[in-house]
Amino acid sequence: MANNTEQKKRVNFLKGFTEDASLMRLFFIMVVAFILMTIITKGKFVTGANISSMATQFPEIGILAIAVSITMLLGGINLSVVGIANLSGVFCCLTIIKLEPSIGTWPAIFIGLMVALVCGLVCGFLNGLLIAYIGIPAMLATLGSQEIFMGLGIGVTEGAAVFGTPDAFTFVGAGKFLGIPGPLVVFMIVVVIFTILLQKKKYGMELYLSGTSPKAARFSGIKNQKVIIMTHVLSGVLSSVAGIIIASRANSAKASYGSSYVLQCLIVAILGGINPNGGFGKVSGVVMAILTLQFLSSGFNMLRVDSYFKTFIWGALLVGAMILNYYGDRISENRKRRNAEKAIEKES
Amino acid sequence: MKKLLKRNEFYVAVTLVVMCLIIGLMNPVFFTLANVVSLMKNGIIMGIMSFALMLGIIAGGIDVSFPAIAVCAMYLTSKLMESLEYSGPVIVPILMAVAIGTVLGLLNGIIITKFELPAFIVTLGTSSLFYGLLITLAGSKPVNRLCPSMEAFGKAQMIRVTSGSTTATCTYTFLFLVAILVIVHIILKYTMLGRGIYAIGGDRVSAERAGFNVKGITIFVYTFIGMAAGLGGICHAMQARMCIPTDLMGSEMMCIAVVVLGGTSISGGKGTVVGTLLGLMLITVAQNSLILIGITSIWQQLVSGLIILAGVSLSAYKELKNSRKIPKILDDEMEV
Numbered sequence: 001m002a003n004n005t006e007q008k009k010r011v012n013f014l015k016g017f018t019e020d021a022s023l024m025r026l027f028f029i030m031v032v033a034f035i036l037m038t039i040i041t042k043g044k045f046v047t048g049a050n051i052s053s054m055a056t057q058f059p060e061i062g063i064l065a066i067a068v069s070i071t072m073l074l075g076g077i078n079l080s081v082v083g084i085a086n087l088s089g090v091f092c093c094l095t096i097i098k099l100e101p102s103i104g105t106w107p108a109i110f111i112g113l114m115v116a117l118v119c120g121l122v123c124g125f126l127n128g129l130l131i132a133y134i135g136i137p138a139m140l141a142t143l144g145s146q147e148i149f150m151g152l153g154i155g156v157t158e159g160a161a162v163f164g165t166p167d168a169f170t171f172v173g174a175g176k177f178l179g180i181p182g183p184l185v186v187f188m189i190v191v192v193i194f195t196i197l198l199q200k201k202k203y204g205m206e207l208y209l210s211g212t213s214p215k216a217a218r219f220s221g222i223k224n225q226k227v228i229i230m231t232h233v234l235s236g237v238l239s240s241v242a243g244i245i246i247a248s249r250a251n252s253a254k255a256s257y258g259s260s261y262v263l264q265c266l267i268v269a270i271l272g273g274i275n276p277n278g279g280f281g282k283v284s285g286v287v288m289a290i291l292t293l294q295f296l297s298s299g300f301n302m303l304r305v306d307s308y309f310k311t312f313i314w315g316a317l318l319v320g321a322m323i324l325n326y327y328g329d330r331i332s333e334n335r336k337r338r339n340a341e342k343a344i345e346k347e348s
Numbered sequence: 349m350k351k352l353l354k355r356n357e358f359y360v361a362v363t364l365v366v367m368c369l370i371i372g373l374m375n376p377v378f379f380t381l382a383n384v385v386s387l388m389k390n391g392i393i394m395g396i397m398s399f400a401l402m403l404g405i406i407a408g409g410i411d412v413s414f415p416a417i418a419v420c421a422m423y424l425t426s427k428l429m430e431s432l433e434y435s436g437p438v439i440v441p442i443l444m445a446v447a448i449g450t451v452l453g454l455l456n457g458i459i460i461t462k463f464e465l466p467a468f469i470v471t472l473g474t475s476s477l478f479y480g481l482l483i484t485l486a487g488s489k490p491v492n493r494l495c496p497s498m499e500a501f502g503k504a505q506m507i508r509v510t511s512g513s514t515t516a517t518c519t520y521t522f523l524f525l526v527a528i529l530v531i532v533h534i535i536l537k538y539t540m541l542g543r544g545i546y547a548i549g550g551d552r553v554s555a556e557r558a559g560f561n562v563k564g565i566t567i568f569v570y571t572f573i574g575m576a577a578g579l580g581g582i583c584h585a586m587q588a589r590m591c592i593p594t595d596l597m598g599s600e601m602m603c604i605a606v607v608v609l610g611g612t613s614i615s616g617g618k619g620t621v622v623g624t625l626l627g628l629m630l631i632t633v634a635q636n637s638l639i640l641i642g643i644t645s646i647w648q649q650l651v652s653g654l655i656i657l658a659g660v661s662l663s664a665y666k667e668l669k670n671s672r673k674i675p676k677i678l679d680d681e682m683e684v
Binding site for chain 1: 604
């Protein structure tokens with residue numbers, strides 16, 4: 001009997017270890033990327049200027065990546081995050097420009113930010129409706145809605161960038177709070193909120209369950225459709241937050257900005273251990289993945305690497321990370337099996 | 349008649365006819381022969397890729413890397429022919445482009461089957477992998493002068509129609525579209541391979557149990573898509589009579605829309621050549637005729653997005669209603 005509980009403990013410990021193994025692997029890759037870039041750039045990489053420029057660059061993609069990740073946890077995907085971000089940015093800037101003369105700078109900025117968030121909410125809700133109630137697969141629905149959001153943005157702005165927002169608007173994207181760049185502050189808030197939401201709240205549990213097996217979730221009383229809508233609304237709002245950061249950093253908005261961001265978001269999510277079939281993955285993994293990517297990106301920029309070569313690296317990383325995960329999973333599975341066999345042998 | 353009403357193709361056809369009538373009534377130019385011929389020409393490249401993509405979607409997969417493959421094939425071929433100052437028959441560059449496409453498609457297929465990875469994400473990765481590598485190694489300068497045989501092939505007019513003041517022509521590349529259409533139809537309708545493609549898309553495990561070589565068929569499908577992409581790419585270069593490496597990128601969405609609008613189930617197992625042909629016509633008309641009814645180019649993306657999403661919604665909603673019927677029966681049984 002005592003022997004039995006000891007074995008149980010060991011199995012539990014092993015389970016914890018394999019679960020952490022993918023996060024450990026990520027942490028290892030992140031550190032390697034950091035050291036590699038420091039060596040290659042001969043220390044220029046760790047200067048204060050570079051670190052603070054990195055801190056303003058990665059949050060926007062990081063937030064978009066979390067927006068994609070939560071929909072992937074559901075077994076779906078959201079390819080319209082960039083469209084939503086740009087559309088929100090455009091509406092935000094247009095509102096501020098329109099209202100500033102009549103109600104003053106700060107109230108106009110406040111209303112502009114609210115408009116952007118509402119825009120993200122509505123877009124996300126639309127995505128959710130298409131997926132949950134009309135039954136379009138998430139990938140198709142969001143590919144289509146991306147076309148619509150971007151088309152709407154282009155139509156409203158006639159394809160040009162929106163300029164003329166007051167300088168005060170840059171407080172989010174270029175300002176500093178207690179010496180920390182604004183975007184990083186927003187990113188940290190988002191990470192904390194979503195870690196709590198996913199790990200500690202009822203919604204998070206429903207999300208993971210519904211993503212693992214919609215049928216099982218339905219029979220245990222979870223309303224899948226509600227979870228889908230909720231997730232896409234959150235994803236839309238997150239996208240609009242990223243859109244605000246982008247618009248605020250450049251103090252302008254453009255409907256066709258950042259078309260390569262979708263791919264990068266997916267790379268971050270997959271590298272971060274989010275299972276595209278749903279149900280598995282953590283925000284902490286996504287954070288490590290975005291940091292890794294930013295280290296590589298900044299390093300390459302210092303080396304003056306061609307942007308197309310970076311495209312190649314992203315693609316190679318995405319495919320490579322998945323192949324690595326495949327082997328990693330196989331190794332941990334084999335280990336599990338061996339342990340189980342050993343346990344059976346001991347018993348007999 | 350009842351059977352007809354149940355079929356998805358019927359609704360696409362009705363939408364197509366209604367749309368054509370509206371556009372035609374608003375602008376009579378739409379119904380001239382010249383316009384029809386120019387629509388035909390505009391649909392060639394998208395058609396070649398869409399029919400191949402349909403095989404992938406029926407098999408329950410997807411490929412978003414085919415524009416990148418097409419660009420790789422056309423750019424490498426044009427560039428090589430330019431540097432060799434090649435002056436032989438046109439078949440050589442075409443075969444070369446097809447070969448490049450086939451190799452890249454094979455690579456997709458191997459990665460997807462060997463590591464059991466989701467096709468969408470793999471092809472998304474290989475898309476930027478192929479494209480990034482191509483531009484890094486081969487540069488991004490357009491090839492302005494194709495080799496003489498390609499130039500001549502692109503110039504040759506298969507059909508030439510003059511109506512009123514406008515003259516429209518259609519190139520011989522149209523024959524490639526017809527060839528792909530016939531090949532795909534034969535594969536799906538008359539071969540064991542085609543049965544296998546439907547079976548995998550319907551239920552992978554059952555297909556495996558039934559003795560289909562699931563991995564082999566999957567690899568074939570992605571190789572075929574790559575091959576068609578190579579062909580489409582070189583056709584694009586010949587039609588444009590120059591080769592710009594930034595062309596075609598981003599056209600994957602439209603091709604997916606063509607296939608899905610034509611009634612192919614995105615989850616696999618269902619789809620016909622006729623449906624995809626109708627989808628192709630619908631999208632080609634929507635893309636090329638909005639300007640005829642006075643929708644300016646800045647609103648075109650929004651309108652074509654709306655048309656696509658509306659069409660996709662229609663077929664998805666019907667499928668959803670059908671699938672709801674089954675669980676209901678199950679629920680009843682469980683209560684008993």
